[in-house]
Amino acid sequence: MDEQKLVISFAVFLLLLCLVFIFFPWALVLIPVILAVIYHFQHLNRCDGEVANAFFSGWSFGGHRGSPYSFPENSMSGFAQAQKEGADLIEFDLALSKDGIAMLMHDDLLERTTDLTGPVKEKTLVELRAANLASKFARHNSSPASGSVPREGVPTLEEAIQFAVKNNIRMLFDVKDYSDEMVGIIIKFFEEYNLYNKAIVCSFYPWVIYKVKRASPGILTGLTWRQHFFAFSDLDAQVPRYFGLSHFAAQFVDCTYLFMLKTWLPTFLGADMLLTNEKDVCPAYVNAMREKGMRVAVWTVNDIVQAQWMMGSLQIPILTDFPYLSKQLSNLDKFAKNGFK
Numbered sequence: 026m027d028e029q030k031l032v033i034s035f036a037v038f039l040l041l042l043c044l045v046f047i048f049f050p051w052a053l054v055l056i057p058v059i060l061a062v063i064y065h066f067q068h069l070n071r072c073d074g075e076v077a078n079a080f081f082s083g084w085s086f087g088g089h090r091g092s093p094y095s096f097p098e099n100s101m102s103g104f105a106q107a108q109k110e111g112a113d114l115i116e117f118d119l120a121l122s123k124d125g126i127a128m129l130m131h132d133d134l135l136e137r138t139t140d141l142t143g144p145v146k147e148k149t150l151v152e153l154r155a156a157n158l159a160s161k162f163a164r165h166n167s168s169p170a171s172g173s174v175p176r177e178g179v180p181t182l183e184e185a186i187q188f189a190v191k192n193n194i195r196m197l198f199d200v201k202d203y204s205d206e207m208v209g210i211i212i213k214f215f216e217e218y219n220l221y222n223k224a225i226v227c228s229f230y231p232w233v234i235y236k237v238k239r240a241s242p243g244i245l246t247g248l249t250w251r252q253h254f255f256a257f258s259d260l261d262a263q264v265p266r267y268f269g270l271s272h273f274a275a276q277f278v279d280c281t282y283l284f285m286l287k288t289w290l291p292t293f294l295g296a297d298m299l300l301t302n303e304k305d306v307c308p309a310y311v312n313a314m315r316e317k318g319m320r321v322a323v324w325t326v327n328d329i330v331q332a333q334w335m336m337g338s339l340q341i342p343i344l345t346d347f348p349y350l351s352k353q354l355s356n357l358d359k360f361a362k363n364g365f366k
Contacts, residue, residue, distance in 0.1 A: 069295030111351030
C-alpha cells in the first residue's frame with residue numbers, strides 16, 4: 026500500500042470514529058476502553074537506559090547526509106568530510122535496489138543526485154555503483170573542503186556501517202521502506218556489527234519504527250516529525266503532496282497526528298527519541314517530552330546561533346548540513362569561557 030492510500034485510509038477511519046460518536050453516544054465510553062486494552066497489549070517498550078545513554082552520550086553534532094555542501098549527500102567522501110569537520114554522527118537515507126541491496130539514497134528517483142534516471146528500486150547494485158554522485162554536485166562557497174570532488178557511485182548501507190564502526194562515529198538510519206526485506210536487512214546488520222549502542226533507526230512513518238522495534242526490541246528508534254508532513258512536501262507548507270479530497274484527508278491526518286504525537290503515540294511505539302524539525306522546537310516542548318522520559322533531537326540546524334542555543338541552553342543534539350559549524354561553536358565557547366561574550 027502506497028503512502029497516499031495509507032493517509033486516506035487513516036482519514037476515513039478517523040471520520041468513521043467521529044460518526045460513531047455522533048450516532049452512538051454510548052460508544053464514548055466503550056471505544057476508549059477498547060483502545061486502552063489495545064494499547065496495553067500492543068505497546069512496545071523503549072530500549073534499556075544503559076544502551077540509550079551510551080548512544081546519546083556520543084552524539085551532539087550530526088552531519089545530515091554527511092557534509093552535503095562540501096561533498097555529495099549520502100556519499101562516502103561526504104561522511105569522511107563530516108567527521109573531519111567535527112561531526113560525531115552521520116545521518117543517511119536507505120533505499121532498496123532492484124536486487125535487494127540496501128543503498129544510500131534520499132529520493133525515490135535518481136535524477137536530482139546522480140547521472141541516472143528513474144526509480145532507485147529499478148536499478149541493480151551494479152548500476153547504482155556505476156552512477157556518478159558528483160555529476161550534478163556544486164560545492165558551497167562557504168565549505169572548508171578543498172580539492173576536486175571525486176567520482177563515486179551510490180554507496181551501500183554496509184559500506185557506511187563499516188566506515189562508522191572503524192571511525193567510532195554514531196549513525197542515524199532514515200528509513201521509509203517498511204518491507205520485511207528492509208527490516209530484515211537492518212536487523213541483520215545490527216546483529217552482525219553490534220550496533221545497538223552505535224546507531225538509531227528513525228522514520229517519519231510510525232509503522233516503520235513500530236515494525237523495527239517489534240522485530241528487534243534492542244534497536245534504538247526515533248520518530249521524525251514536522252508539522253504538515255502528510256499534506257505538504259515542503260517545510261513551508263506551500264507544495265501539496267496530493268490534490269482534491271486526498272489533500273483535505275491529509276490535512277485532517279496532520280491535525281490528528283500532531284495530537285497523537287504529543288500524547289500517547291511515541292510511548293506506544295516504544296520510540297526512544299523524537300527527531301524534531303528546528304521550527305517546532307521550544308523549551309516548553311523539550312521539557313514536556315523530557316517529563317515523559319522522551320529524548321529530543323533536532324533537524325536540520327544550519328544557523329550557528331540557533332545551534333549554540335539548542336546544544337547549550339536546551340542540551341539537545343542536532344543534525345546540520347554544515348558540520349564545520351562544530352569548530353566555530355567550539356571557538357565561541359572558548360571565547361565565552363574567557364569572558365568575551
